[in-house]
Amino acid sequence: MSNSTRVDQTPISPNGEVELELREWLDSLDYVLANRSPDQVRELLYQLHSRAEAAGVSLPITAKTPYINTIPRSQQPPYPGSREVERRIKSLIRWNAMAMVVRANSDPASPGGHISTFASSATLYEVGLNHFFRAPNGDSSGDLVFIQGHAAPGMYARAFLEGRLTERHLDNYRRETREGGGLSSYPHPWLMPDFWQFPTVSMGLGPIISIYQARFNRYLQDRGLRPADDAKVWGFFGDGEMDEPESLGALTLASREQLDNLIWVVNCNLQRLDGPVRGNSKIIQELEGAFRGAGWNVIKVIWGDDWDSLLESDDEGLLARRMGEVVDGEMQKFSVSDGAHIREQFFGKDPRLLKMVEHLTDEQLAKMRRGGHDPDKVHAAYAAAVKHEGTPTVILAHTIKGYGLGEAGEGMNVSHQQKKLNEDELREFRTRFGIPIDDDDVARAPFYKPADDSEEIRYLKERRAALGGSLPQRSVRARPLPMPSEELFTEFRDGTGNRDMATTMAFARVLTKLMRDKDIGALIVPIIPDEARTFGLDALFRPFGIYAHAGQKYEPVDRSTLSYYNESIDGQILEEGINEAGAMSSFISAGTAYASHGVNTIPFFVYYSMFGLQRIGDLIWLAGDIRCKGFLVGGTAGRTTLAGEGLQHNDGNSHLLAYPVPNLVAYDPAFAYEIEIIIRDGIRRMYVEQEDVFYYLTVENDSYPMPAMPESATEEGILKGMYPFRPAHRSRKLKAQLFGSGAIMNMALEAQVLLEEKYSVAADVWSITSFKELHNDGLAADRWNRLHPGQPRRSPWVTECVGDAKGVFVIASDYVKALPESIARWFPRMPVSLGTDGFGRSEGREALRDHFEVDARWIAIATLSALADDGQIGHEAVAEAIGELGIDPKKTNPLTA
Ligand SMILES: Cc1ncc(C[n+]2csc(CCOP(=O)(O)OP(=O)(O)O)c2C)c(N)n1
Ligand SMILES: [Mg+2]
Numbered sequence: 001m002s003n004s005t006r007v008d009q010t011p012i013s014p015n016g017e018v019e020l021e022l023r024e025w026l027d028s029l030d031y032v033l034a035n036r037s038p039d040q041v042r043e044l045l046y047q048l049h050s051r052a053e054a055a056g057v058s059l060p061i062t063a064k065t066p067y068i069n070t071i072p073r074s075q076q077p078p079y080p081g082s083r084e085v086e087r088r089i090k091s092l093i094r095w096n097a098m099a100m101v102v103r104a105n106s107d108p109a110s111p112g113g114h115i116s117t118f119a120s121s122a123t124l125y126e127v128g129l130n131h132f133f134r135a136p137n138g139d140s141s142g143d144l145v146f147i148q149g150h151a152a153p154g155m156y157a158r159a160f161l162e163g164r165l166t167e168r169h170l171d172n173y174r175r176e177t178r179e180g181g182g183l184s185s186y187p188h189p190w191l192m193p194d195f196w197q198f199p200t201v202s203m204g205l206g207p208i209i210s211i212y213q214a215r216f217n218r219y220l221q222d223r224g225l226r227p228a229d230d231a232k233v234w235g236f237f238g239d240g241e242m243d244e245p246e247s248l249g250a251l252t253l254a255s256r257e258q259l260d261n262l263i264w265v266v267n268c269n270l271q272r273l274d275g276p277v278r279g280n281s282k283i284i285q286e287l288e289g290a291f292r293g294a295g296w297n298v299i300k301v302i303w304g305d306d307w308d309s310l311l312e313s314d315d316e317g318l319l320a321r322r323m324g325e326v327v328d329g330e331m332q333k334f335s336v337s338d339g340a341h342i343r344e345q346f347f348g349k350d351p352r353l354l355k356m357v358e359h360l361t362d363e364q365l366a367k368m369r370r371g372g373h374d375p376d377k378v379h380a381a382y383a384a385a386v387k388h389e390g391t392p393t394v395i396l397a398h399t400i401k402g403y404g405l406g407e408a409g410e411g412m413n414v415s416h417q418q419k420k421l422n423e424d425e426l427r428e429f430r431t432r433f434g435i436p437i438d439d440d441d442v443a444r445a446p447f448y449k450p451a452d453d454s455e456e457i458r459y460l461k462e463r464r465a466a467l468g469g470s471l472p473q474r475s476v477r478a479r480p481l482p483m484p485s486e487e488l489f490t491e492f493r494d495g496t497g498n499r500d501m502a503t504t505m506a507f508a509r510v511l512t513k514l515m516r517d518k519d520i521g522a523l524i525v526p527i528i529p530d531e532a533r534t535f536g537l538d539a540l541f542r543p544f545g546i547y548a549h550a551g552q553k554y555e556p557v558d559r560s561t562l563s564y565y566n567e568s569i570d571g572q573i574l575e576e577g578i579n580e581a582g583a584m585s586s587f588i589s590a591g592t593a594y595a596s597h598g599v600n601t602i603p604f605f606v607y608y609s610m611f612g613l614q615r616i617g618d619l620i621w622l623a624g625d626i627r628c629k630g631f632l633v634g635g636t637a638g639r640t641t642l643a644g645e646g647l648q649h650n651d652g653n654s655h656l657l658a659y660p661v662p663n664l665v666a667y668d669p670a671f672a673y674e675i676e677i678i679i680r681d682g683i684r685r686m687y688v689e690q691e692d693v694f695y696y697l698t699v700e701n702d703s704y705p706m707p708a709m710p711e712s713a714t715e716e717g718i719l720k721g722m723y724p725f726r727p728a729h730r731s732r733k734l735k736a737q738l739f740g741s742g743a744i745m746n747m748a749l750e751a752q753v754l755l756e757e758k759y760s761v762a763a764d765v766w767s768i769t770s771f772k773e774l775h776n777d778g779l780a781a782d783r784w785n786r787l788h789p790g791q792p793r794r795s796p797w798v799t800e801c802v803g804d805a806k807g808v809f810v811i812a813s814d815y816v817k818a819l820p821e822s823i824a825r826w827f828p829r830m831p832v833s834l835g836t837d838g839f840g841r842s843e844g845r846e847a848l849r850d851h852f853e854v855d856a857r858w859i860a861i862a863t864l865s866a867l868a869d870d871g872q873i874g875h876e877a878v879a880e881a882i883g884e885l886g887i888d889p890k891k892t893n894p895l896t897a
Contacts, residue, residue, distance in 0.1 A: 026315075063292035064285050066317070067324035069371055070299045073308045076380040081130055083375060085459045089161070090126045091433035092448060092456060094119065094404060096157035098421070098429065099445040100173045105419045111174030113185070116402035116415040117238070118154035120269040120372070124236065124397055125154060127378045128265075129471060130463045132386065133234060136477065137468035141226070141597045144217075145471060146210045146235040148267060149186040149201030150416075155472055156183050159195070160449060161460055162470055167447050189474055190625045190692075197474045197596065199625045200237075202618050204244025207264070209622070210235035211250045212585035214262035214392070216593070219547055223570050225522065225599050232386060235264040239283050240272025248290055250582055254392040255295030257549055262392040263385045267372065269401035270328045273416045279329030284396045297393040299381045304369030310356055318352055335400045336411040339365035372399035404432060421445070477598030481687040484520045488513050489680040492672035495708035503699040503743075504635055506672035506706060508536050510679055511604055515544060515572065520602070520683075525590040525630075527574040527605040529583040535606055535635045535699075538563035545571030580611045584619040591628035591694060600687050602630055609634025609698055610649050613657035624661045627692040631682060637668070637698035638814035639836035640848035641743040650840025650848070651698075655815045658696050659772055659822075666696040666772045667721075668813065670745035672706040674769055675699070677718050702743040702845065713767075720797045721773035725765050726752065732762035734872060735807025736863045739831070741768040744814050747849065750856035751810075755863055759881065763863065764805065771819040774798050778826045798826035808866035810834065812854050832862045838894040852894050857885040 032041055049059065101113035118125075128145070136142035147155060156173065159165040165183070172182035176191065184191040186201035200206035214233040220226040241247055254262055268284050270276055277283045284300060291298045302323075303311070310319055326334070326346065334342055339362025347353040357365060371377040378397065385393040402408070402415035408425040409418035421429065423443045429435075430442050437448055450456050464470050491513070492506060515524045532538045541563050548567035558564040574590075576583040583605055589596075590603035612634050613620055620632070636642045639652030658666035665682070669675050678697060685691045710725060717723025722739070726749065736755060740748030748765050755761040768774070778796035785793050795803065802809070809831035811820035817835035824831055836852040849855035861881060868875045882889060 063289045065288065065298075065300070066320040067282065067285065067302060068300070068311060068320050069302055069377060071301075071377075071380045071384060073305070073312070076376060077383050079376055079379055081463070082459065085455055086126060086130055086375065088434070089130075089456045089460050090122050091435060092161060092450070093126070093154060093157045094122055094433055095430070095435045096160055096170065096447050096449075097122075097153035098405075099447055100153050100156065100170050101419055102421050102426070102445045103171065104173050104175075107175065109175065111185075113153060113174060113419060114150040114416065115153070115405065116269075116409060116418055117148060117150035117267070118152075119403045119405055119410075120399040120401045121148065121151050121236065121267045122154060122403070123373050123375055123378055124265055124267060124399070125151065125158075127375050127382060128234065129158065129467075130460075131379065132382050132467075133471050134231065134467050135464070135469035135471050135473055136475070139227070140229060140468070141217075141231055141477075142468055142471075143232045143234055144197065144210075144213060144596060146198045146200055146206045146233070146237070147187055147472060148236045148238055148241075149199075149203075149206075150238075151236070152184075152186050155187075158460075159470065160447065161457060162464065163452070164470055167449075170447055187472070188625050189627055193627065194474055196472055197626075199622050202622065203238070203241040204246035205619060205622050207235060207237050207241070207244070207247040208250050208581055209585040209588055209619075210264070211254045211259070211262065211392075212582060213589045213596075214254065214259045215257050216586060216589035217261060217597075218257065218259070218549055219525075219574070220593065220597060220599060220601075222547070222549060223522070223572065225601070226597055231261065233262050235262070237264060237266055238272065239266055239268040239270065239277045239287070242266060242283070242287060243272075243277070246581055248294075250579075250585075251291065251294035251296065253582065258390055259392045260389050263382075264392070264394040266394060266396050267399055268396050269372075269399045269403075270332050271401040271411075271413065271415060275413045276329050276332055278327075279332075280327050282324075282328050282331075284398060285324070287394070287396055291394045291396075295391055297385070297388050297391050299384060299393060299395045300398075301371035301374075301377050301381045301395060302398040303371050303377075304374035305376055306364075306368040313356065316352075318350060319356065322346065322349055322353060332411055335370070337366070339363055342366060370398040370400055372397035373403060404429060406432070474595060476595050476690070478594035478600045480690050481520070481523075481600050481683075483684060483688050484514070484517060484680075488517060488520075489676040492676055492706055493709050496672065496706040498705055500703035501672060501706050502701045502703045503669060503672065503675060504535050504701050505703075506675050507606075507633060507679075507697070507699045508539075509672075510676055511537070512540065514602075514679075515540070522572075523600055523602050524572070525574060525586075525601050525603040526572065527576060527583050527586050527590070527603055529576045529580050529607055529611075530578045531606070531608055531635065532573075532575065533563075534608070537606060540573055541566045544573055546573045546575045547571035580607055580616050581619060583607065584616045584623070587630055587632070588619070588623050588626060588628050591623065591630035592626055594629065594687075594690075595627070602683065602687065604631045604633055606633040606635055608649065608651075609637035609654050610651040613654040613696070614651075617657060620661060620664070623694060624663050627663075629686040629692070629694050631679065631695045631697055632664075634696065634698040636701055638700050638702075638743050639840055640845060640852050640854060641700045641702045641814055643845045643848065644842050645840075646842030647840045650836075652815045652836035652840070652852075654696070654698065655771060655813075656818050659775070663693045664696050665693050665770075667770045668698050668742040668815070669769050670740065670742055670767055671709075673709040673713075674718050674767070677715050678769070681715075681719050698742060700743045702746075704746060717801070718767075718769050719773070720777060721770035722766055722768050722798060722801050724801070725749075725767040727764045728752070728762035729756060730762060732756070732760050734759070734761040734867055736761050736763040736867070737766065737802060737805045737807055737809045738763050738859060738863070739766045739768050739809070739811040739820070741771070741811075741813035741815075741819075744812050744854055747854060747856050747859055748812055751859035751863070754856050754860045758884075759860065759864060759877075761807075761863060761867070763807075766801070768811070768813070771813070771815075771823060774826075775822045778823060781826075796826040798823050799828070803828055808832070808863060808870060810859055810862045810866065812859050812862075814854065832866050834858060834862055836894070838897055851897070857887060861885065861887060 176182035187196040402410045409415040545568040552567040556565040587605040590601045593599045639650040712724040738748040781794040781796040812834035817833040820833035
């Protein structure tokens with residue numbers, strides 16, 4: 001090895017004198033280690049450290065410990081099971097997992113798959129599944145286990161041995177549409193709702209949601225919604241995955257909240273997809289520093305038992321130092337090198353190290369395992385983690401990517417993409433893991449399952465039975481809710497008279513009533529990332545409390561005010577701070593409690609609408625996959641309705657971004673009664689009918705008198721996305737249909753008056769509550785018609801509503817024009833779309849609506865222009881109106897402004 005790769009070149013003993021002193025100090029330490037308790041030794045070291053600091057000798061601040069196992073052999077508990085039978089089971093699982101991927105790749109469709117992740121983590125899972133992870137059983141929710149997405153083949157292979165999956169399932173891995181059902185590439189509850197609990201394959205999301213899941217489990221207990229238990233959340237993640245900001249972003253929350261119900265296992269195979277995670281340094285050490293610094297209990301599992309005696313005889317710490325100085329890029333090389341190379345390059349650094357291993361053959365040296373492949377070491381770490389109190393634990397387990405694949409990819413940079421094994425490689429794998437498959441057969445990579453009464457299968461089943469059942473496993477444990485009282489949703493049917501009210505206030509009112517309801521109240525989980533005061537939800541602080549496991553250890557400065565910051569252990573509100581990703585993670589935990597805990601909690605996550613679908617869109621996608629329920633509420637919505645805040649805050653995008661999430665039902669309501677009806681129907685669909693959908697609702701801070709629900713309106717229309725709100729006051733020759741959405745509805749109503757009074761156009765006004773619902777409905781009708789030729793046509797709801805409507809059509813919303821465009825083809829003639837494409841501005845509402853061309857005047861001009869195009873009026877009339885209404889035709893296009 002070249003000198004340049006050494007991390008620390010300070011010699012341990014520059015001269016004999018210092019060496020002697022060191023010896024004496026170490027002897028003293030050995031003495032107290034042998035005769036005092038660990039606490040006493042700790043105190044002694046602390047005093048020494050303080051004395052040195054006081055004398056001006058500061059030690060570098062480091063949260064890192066030497067590059068050796070945290071748990072020495074002397075503290076390892078005995079292994080509770082049969083290592084031999086478990087090894088055989090694990091080999092069978094390894095084989096079948098590998099065979100699945102290899103066979104999938106001989107399929108002409110070549111659907112791919114990954115071998116190397118599970119190959120590196122098989123021991124980590126098997127020790128857990130044989131001895132630790134408890135399945136939901138009876139009243140107990142069991143442990144919640146997040147499985148690394150790319151390790152999915154290992155879980156399928158195990159379920160195959162258990163008899164939960166058939167050979168056909170395995171053959172249909174990544175061929176999900178095949179007859180008999182297939183297996184999804186990765187953990188997706190949407191695709192395999194009885195099997196997978198947590199989607200984990202978008203890296204970084206599993207880590208953050210697991211933290212909030214552990215916290216939510218506490219919340220349920222602290223609020224008396226679940227009995228207290230010792231269940232754990234286990235999170236298995238990749239070392240490369242730790243680079244995602246979401247992975248490490250919430251570590252301090254976990255320690256602050258003392259989540260000792262949370263255990264992470266980071267599979268440190270030192271590799272990601274393209275190459276080493278940290279070629280030039282050490283990922284395990286870096287992570288140890290980050291986790292310890294964040295207050296976690298860190299257990300390093302680096303070396304297997306064949307290193308124990310070497311480390312025990314390493315009196316001078318030479319070996320530990322050598323282990324600590326080898327960078328990961330080189331460590332990866334050692335994992336694939338022969339013994340002679342390891343002897344020369346690793347131990348050859350110091351003659352004393354060479355001497356340590358002179359009794360070992362090259363073959364023995366090459367076989368010395370990493371800790372993550374040693375069940376004893378892994379078991380010791382898990383046993384310590386489940387016992388640990390007061391903080392979360394992370395286990396940093398050193399493994400080798402592609403372990404067992406031999407030449408085919410073990411420890412190689414290409415390992416992650418390795419999907420094929422040639423015949424020799426298959427034979428070698430088979431022999432190494434002792435799978436009873438003949439030479440003639442091995443090339444087919446057949447699946448192998450021993451008889452049901454074989455020792456392996458019996459053992460595997462017995463272990464799972466003792467732990468409550470199979471894992472992974474998902475089931476809906478909650479019973480449907482009864483429909484909440486109708487009174488909760490009728491306050492605004494008659495409007496607010498002359499009293500101004502914003503839709504945000506109307507929403508806050510509905511939420512408060514729900515929370516006060518004796519039946520459903522306790523199930524409501526309001527989640528707010530530091531914007532409660534913005535949305536007027538601070539009034540909830542005092543009566544309902546902000547959840548804090550520690551209670552409130554201080555008197556809040558605003559104690560004397562009505563909406564003081566009231567933290568309490570059974571507080572109902574989750575106030576997440578400036579942290580939309582964390583708040584969304586809480587939403588997901590609360591919105592899936594119907595499955596994971598059998599509790600129908602109903603989350604309402606209220607946030608600045610621009611920081612939702614845009615900022616944390618991938619978490620919202622995950623919420624769809626995991627069949628999350630609840631209401632996302634985008635406050636201060638609408639590009640022109642939120643005044644002053646400007647480009648980064650003015651949301652005209654989110655409703656378009658809601659389109660691709662298939663089970664997200666999105667509404668942009670204008671009036672209070674619409675909100676009541678939408679929320680009531682949401683609760684009915686999600687919690688009474690148990691549909692796997694969730695809701696997105698935008699609310700705004702523009703205040704105006706909330707009208708009574710007009711006679712023309714129907715609940716069906718409100719929920720389907722469109723209904724007639726106000727017909728023209730009188731009949732005219734010129735006719736128009738105006739459509740408004742959200743706060744822009746008021747602009748359409750103003751335009752109605754303007755058109756009638758100034759331009760003799762009779763306009764009917766419609767409220768559009770959901771472009772997305774109208775779009776989906778139209779697509780479904782089109783599809784049905786296409787597939788049922790000759791049968792009576794189905795009409796989209798849009799056509800149903802406006803098929804016979806007269807005149808020209810103009811649609812205006814506070815969102816991008818793609819929304820009205822998406823429903824345009826179901827109108828009897830092409831409508832004009834007005835919307836807010838372009839970057840926002842800090843301005844007042846009126847100026848913004850002029851800038852984006854969505855105010856009453858612009859709606860009127862669009863109407864007149866359409867009438868002129870239709871030959872009903874002259875173009876000069878439009879030109880005149882443009883002048884009259886003070887519209888500047890030379891104004892720049894807001895799209896590019
Ligand atoms: C957000 C995201 N980006 C990229 C990927 C593609 N990807 C899948 S696995 C992988 C490498 C994973 O490395 P690591 O976390 O170390 O896991 P290992 O397989 O080594 O255990 C990448 C980049 C992804 N799944 N998600
Ligand atoms: Mg890795």
